[in-house]
Amino acid sequence: MVVTSDATVGVLESSKVSGFGQFQFADVVRLVDGNDTDSGSVFDGCEPATNGAELAGKIALIDRGSCNFTAKVLHAQEVGAIGAIVVNNVPDTDEPAAMGGEDDAVLIPNMGLNFADGHLMYDSIRAGNTVTVNMFNNAKLxxxxxxxxxxxxxxxxxxxxxxxxxxxxxxxx
Structure with missing residues (x-):
């Protein structure tokens, strides 16, 4: 994954391709589901997004939490997101969220990202910057x-x- 809007961030080498979906590039917006009771985060995507208008046509940035990865990505897709990135919630590992699962309803591209790289994007968004990423896979099937x-x-x-x-x-x- 490449953050194209901020040269100081650049390539996020911790990204990991999920087992479902396609690949995409666009601006990134955090998914807000408005419920923090299950994992302590209103950004975990375990419930339907409450900021659908902001996510439409964008890539959803989602915290890893207590529900299935496919459900998180599907909630983003349902409000018009064209891609999803799930950020690992474990700060002491360099590993991205290992996104497994199956759901034929999920049609948008999606990837996992480690905690540190995800927080680089969170910080940039909090600073008022527009974050744009290019999600790609060089593997030949x-x-x-x-x-x-x-x-x-x-x-x-x-x-x-x-x-x-x-x-x-x-x-x-």
Whole structure:
């Protein structure tokens, strides 16, 4: 993830791609759900957003909290957010929020971010700055059934006797 609006922040290397959604770039706005009883934060996205007009067409910045990641991102999507970033709530780790889950209703891009990098964006927003990010993934997705490297590798197991008989190989030539 790259913060394009502030050169002092720049690349946020702690970002982690979730297991669902696409990729996007736009201005960032904190999602406000107005309820802090579950995790102590009104920014955790565990309830529907109360600032939908601000989030429409923007990337929602959401605190990690006590509910599923897919629910957080879905709440942002429901008010028109075009992406979501979930910031880890554990300050003593460099790890981003490891966002797992499945929900076919989630269609917007989303990523996890570590505590320190997320708070760089929080600080910039609190200072009255507009934060713009570019969410991207450089990974090339491949289909293993069409990747000749995988096919050749597995064929090599066969011709090297590993898959013959009881997987102990041939006992003679």
């Amino acid at each position: 491949k289909d293993g059934t069409l990747d000749n490297g995988i096919i050749a590798h597995e064929w090599g197991h066969y011709i090297s006797n590993r898959l013959v008989g009881n997987s102990a190989g041939l006992i003679n030539f």
